[in-house]
Amino acid sequence: MKIKQKLKALLLTNSIWMLVITPAWSQTVKAQRVQSSSSEQRLPVLSKAGLVKPITEIRRVNEIEHPVRSARMLVQSPAQETAPSSEVVQVTGVKANPTKKGVEVILQTSKGQALQLDNRSVGNNFIVDIPNAQLRMPSGEAFIFRSQKPIAGIAQITVVNKDANTIRLTVQGKSGVPIVELYESPNEGLIFSVASATGATQQGQQPQTQQPPASQPESETQPQRPSASGDEPIELVVTGQQDRYRAPDATTATKTDTPIRDIPASIQVVPRQVLEDQKAINLIDALRNVSGVSLGATGGLTSFPNQFTIRGFSTNNNNGSNYVNGIRIRGRTFSETANIEQVEVLKGPASVLYGQAEPGGIINTTTKQPLAEPYYGAELTVGSYDFYRPAIDISGPLNADKTARYRLNAAYRKSGSFVDFVDAERIAIAPVFSFDFGKNTTLTVEGDYQRSSIPDYDGLPAVGTVLRNPLGRVPKSRFLDDPNLRNQVYEDTLIGYRFQHKFSDNWSVRNAFNAELFSVDEDFVSPALQADNRTVTRTAFREPGTFDSQYYTLQTDLIGKLRTGSIKHDLLFGFDLFWGSTDRTTFTGTLPTLNLFNPVYDRAIVNFSRKSSDTFDQQNIFGLYVQDLISLTDNLKILLGGRFDWVDQSLNNRLTNRTFDRNDTAFSPRVGIVYQPISPVSLYASYSRSFLPAGLFSVNADGTTFKPTEGEQFEVGVKTEFLDGKLSATVAAYQITKQNVVAPDPTPGRSNFSIQVGEQQSQGIELDIVGQPIPGLNLIATYAYTDAEITKDTRPAFKGNQPNNVPQHGASLWAAYEIQSGGLKGFGFGAGLFFTGDRKGDLANTFTLPNYVRTDATIFYRRQNWRVGLNFKNLFDVDYFESARDRNAVFYGEPFTILGTLSVNF
Template identity: 30%
Template sequence: MSVRPLPVRPRRLAAALAVLIASTGSIASLQAHAADVPAHAYDVPASHLTETLSRFAAAAGVALSFDGSQIGDRASPGLHGTYSVDEGFARLLAGSGLQAVAVGDGTYVLRQASVPHTVPASPVASAAPPRTGSMRAPTTDLAGLHVNGVVGGLVALRSTAGTKGDTPLIETPQAISVVTRAQMDVQNIQSVSQALRYTSGTNPEQRGDNTDGLEYIYSRGFQVDEYLNGLRWFGANFNITSMDSYLLDRIELLHGPSSVLFGQGSPGGMLVLTSKLPTETAQHEVMLQTGNHGRAQAAIDLSGPLDDRGQWLGRFTMDTLDTGTQVNRVRQERVAVAASATWKASDNTSLTLMANYQRDPDAGIFNYVPAEGTVLPGRYRIPRSVDLGDPNYDTYSKTQTWVGYALTHRFNDTWSLVQNVRYLHNSTTIHSVGFGDNGVYADDGGLARGVYVNYGTINSIDADTQLHGIFSTGEVDHQLTTGLDVQRNRDSHVFNADIDGLTPSINPNAPVYGQAMPDPNFVYGTSSINKAKQEGIYLQDQLHWNQWTATLGAREDWTSENSRSLKTGAVTNQKASAFTWRAGLSWLSESGLAPYVSYSKSFAPTLGLDANGNAFKPTTGTQAEAGIKYQPNGVESFITLAAYELKQQNVQTPDPVNARLTIQTGEVRSRGIELEGHAQLGDDLQLVGSYTYNALKNTRSNSGNLDKVPAGNPRHMVAGWIDYRMPDGALQGLKIGAGVRYVGKSYGDALNDFSVPAYTLVDLSLHYDLGERWAPLQGWTTSLTASNLTDRRYVTCTGETYCTFGAGRLLLANVRYRW
């Protein structure tokens, strides 16, 4: 067979059939024949086609015989609803070119369909392949954008984040967290930040309530960079590019440095988003949702073949939202639209075109609140619902548009080419009456405020061209990835403020709105027009020998930046280059345990000059990590335990000779332990759990923050989620989910002068599949979810006047129809 098999081995298949036969006594004791078997409700989760067929046959009480080579790498979206045996097999095998044929009482065999389908099925994503020595990952089918196939539950076993290719998580020598579409739906998350609430090593809501428009996500103590479909999701200053979470298929967090494959980036890690893309089987969904704050939300998702041959695939997804927020007089509105089309020119070549438009005329709350009156005693106790700005003046709006394509071509069984290209435009407007550096109280006793105006635009073009090879040298199997990526970015950021103290103060217990506001009279020095270029070449080899997997990678980057100050007109030009590398080693035991070690590096350009007129060096990150990954045989689950030491060097710190300048002698150290697990225990019970210990400290500095903990970083975090599907009976079709999140105390400012208390939050979800209970309502589901069920009041802070309230209780009720 030319393609490495992913199906169940013949001995495992025989054993599975033997267990099935033994559990019922004999094949003859199974149900007589499909024609005599009434329709029955099934809930078979998406997995490898061998797994879904075996589960369906067992649930239907029939025997199925097949050769694993017939199925190859095919995945299945599962089966949910009421069907006869023949209908169930037909749905599971749709588009595979296979059919289940009855050959006796209760016995089926798998054969080629009489009219073969022309569209090849996608490789599996959710089920682990049998261990066959190296466990080489299959080549991705759709431009290497994402793990192919559909993950039907909360457990993912493969990822692209760590290798730029579809690779088993257990083979990647670095901690990776994956949030599946199923987990997003079960928890009914409303933003990328919310999706990471149960993920280890990350602090996703440091910016408080508004996680839709302000995605400040931290991993291992550092703000992470985001990538969409393999390309950098560029953002600058307050101009944060964000993706509506309904338009996403999965979210992956690679913990720690990742420059070896992606170029400049954060030492804390990178967030890899995968958008919903065309599917080979038709799937459709409409959703209506409401909730507190007068929420009105509607979404639609349509995907499938566009022609009879399946040569063209398409997808259209849209989400619209209009709601109030927990802050009086502050609203949030959004319309997000995504369209994509895939042309399968041949079995070896495909092209996917993508476009997205997202408009937030009201992007939610932007203003900060002071620590006094929230986490510290003060003249006032500030209510969570009060608007400390002015609704007659405040404006926060965003617009972003992007278009791109993904091309893949397979030259032969060894070599394939992948190219991803995207153009992005983003603009943000902020008018704010809020807090900053004006102190807490005004002379009249009210809270001191300032007027701030911010305009920002981003234009970026990114391209990544990759060559993938799968071959062997002697007993060593290789997965080689080499490529060139290019980035061109231009951002303009204008930040004006009132520094004369003319902005009216406010009494939070008796606010007065509509007062005259001064025009901003000061242009901050950070206001500038910046142009940046990056070219990088990289090489990575994953070597498999027996039960060992070694991952080796190296990269060279060249960057140049041009910045023109909008305050002084001064122009700064600088160039830099950086060499980064990664090395990792994993050992895969037959029991499913895989200990690993790795060392990785990162870099990020730093704009500016020192006292001698020399350009600053890029900041660098180095990380040593060791851990154990566990993927038990026969159980759909995955657990990662990781320990690491991470350092960021060349951090800017005050120049001891000239206080107006900075030098690069600072260092931040992050040490920690992370534990995360996902498990599907049978068909009815799913679990997610995580624990994070992160000891962060400034180990070198010329200022007062030496040996201090950077603000807003808790040392301990714990989260756990359980999802249970009620068994058949009066409550058939009901799924109950519950979660608890604990975030430990953190320091509220850079000098650690005050602390922010720890808090514990409770989440709840109820989902009811109406079709399981009443056949005419097949495809209809309803849900009721609550985040922060107890309405716990909590605050996050990164400075004395830079605090935000966390999200209070949010109740959401929706109805979906899928067909």
């Protein structure tokens, strides 16, 4: 059966499936949903008695009997991590209120939902784990609560997100286990009443929770919550701080909300707060915070900045490595960060769930989603080189019961640059709407339009920049294209939906569709320096609206949980369909030569009369995949997965009247194991494979096309937490081999043809550390050692060479601190060092880009609903090279720049 027939059949099946589950939409209930946001609103963290309204109706929480665990028992048998649940209660605030007996800590839920408890004592600590709950502000941001020495006899009270699905409250006594009473209020939430040493004697045994006798009628007077203290309340020093830089879970690795510590792979997350603190305006800025990632064969000023290398292998839109909300995108050349919630980088082969991709890894950006509470934000950033960028972010409910919600992000950017004539203009508009149809069904409809207009910039030659030119050094501001040519205008529109329905607590279905419409209207130039080291020849190309692409993706996932005896299974069954086409016609002309040191740009007009390319290509992919996360015990997990792909490709070269067709199949497995000898440590090992269709633009001399390239990875690693979960770290070691690489045909007379014998290998070690070691201090540290080389090639001189733009050593350190109390509360500052080692500038390894250290810094001041900040990039104005494509295209990094930002939200 042809792929097209399969697509039609599956589309019909999908439509029937949607009709079957549609009746579940008839029920409408009010429900508070856990959302994500980038709001800067701060949680009130200091409450006195007069700030909390008295509660007149209070019922006790029934006592939960659990055996006392010793610290030794916890080491030998780690506490169970709560599996992620789709019904997570949002605790929107934590208040501390002095009472006559001591202090009470109130966990406020969004609508008074009941919370389950699992309490125990360890040493002098009274610990309560609250499953299926998360600390989230109404705007969606995570936070933590900490009170140092709040009352006599109590060393500390903390409330934190223990994992992706559990809140942990810890009351640390100074000389014994504190006495804590638990209450539940229908108006305020869960209340913990902590007695001071002066009000009660601490005991070294299991703390008691009060409970009414079973025979006591409800009408009788119940024991009351301790009343608030009088005119002289105890002053509490309480610090509330968002968990800004550390994400406990990620969806990219397993397509489920699996805690990162349970995933047998290295996955790094750059959350929204990092983008804000560093004022990241593109993915290049964001991915400096991830080990093993470097900029690819384009510079930040080009029209194609979304090209990177991960673990030594190139990633870009064409090879299936860039995703938005888990769906592959093909056309987008620039990602506006105004609408990005976080960036996730899954390292290693990802074909088991996503199909075609390079073996180094994939990049997935998740977008901001609608909030249940009104939120209005505006931001203005201005800076060096006439940089100007206003942005808005507004969200809220569309009806009284908040079952319909919206969000709109929009940004406009206009800027110059350090290169002559290179001025950019970019527009981004991203609306999204979410609808709840009953408590079990949600539909989200999302759009994302981005338009970019920028002159073509193809860098500078290596001779005169990296390499010595006897005639002098070329200024970094030199422009070798032509200002009389038209800008490159790229328009990319994403529109689609995500549907989710929950059948039960254990089974749910997801369905998503995305359409991407990409068009190009551009002039671009290919310059080349001649042997005299002065003359630059220039070939010009024009695509006057004759580059149009359409890509469509449909995904359906069935997610379930079941047990086989004592073994738990987290299951994923899914399929996806991709079909896309590109219609491209290119015209060619010749520009007058240019003097590298004294350019004159207005000598002639290009005549684009010769058609150099006229093609129409199509690709249809159908993939089936299955995954099982098996929990043999609480601390031993196995991840098994496999995917089978069918790929149809066709190319119609209308210039040569030749047509090429190819059908391929591929199986991509993944096997991984995670062992947690103690609670904060995860040891893992994994094996995975990838595949990538070779495309039809390169052929053998006999006219045949090439089979897909294949990748294989072995990886081991350790994930751990330090300082009671305040810092997390991942150490990974890997080896990746990529085979069936297409290389030039060495046979005389066949220079325009290729053969498939190439191989590339990469091995290395990576370290990523992220967290908040003390209140107010957030940091990210990375290091990567990457040993990448070409192991097979038709050109003998290339064997043993390093791929270009892959540094052997790379490291970064970023830290930002915000003062938590006193007259300077809200004032903050930060700094970062970004080191990139030597890199080869071309595959022939004829020149080397030198290493560099770039220093960035920031200062800011934040109040309740506004923030002002300055960001300094390349603080010491270091000359450095970001990347290179070959000897004619070397790209300088940006010199010293300042960005000033004022943002308000309410």
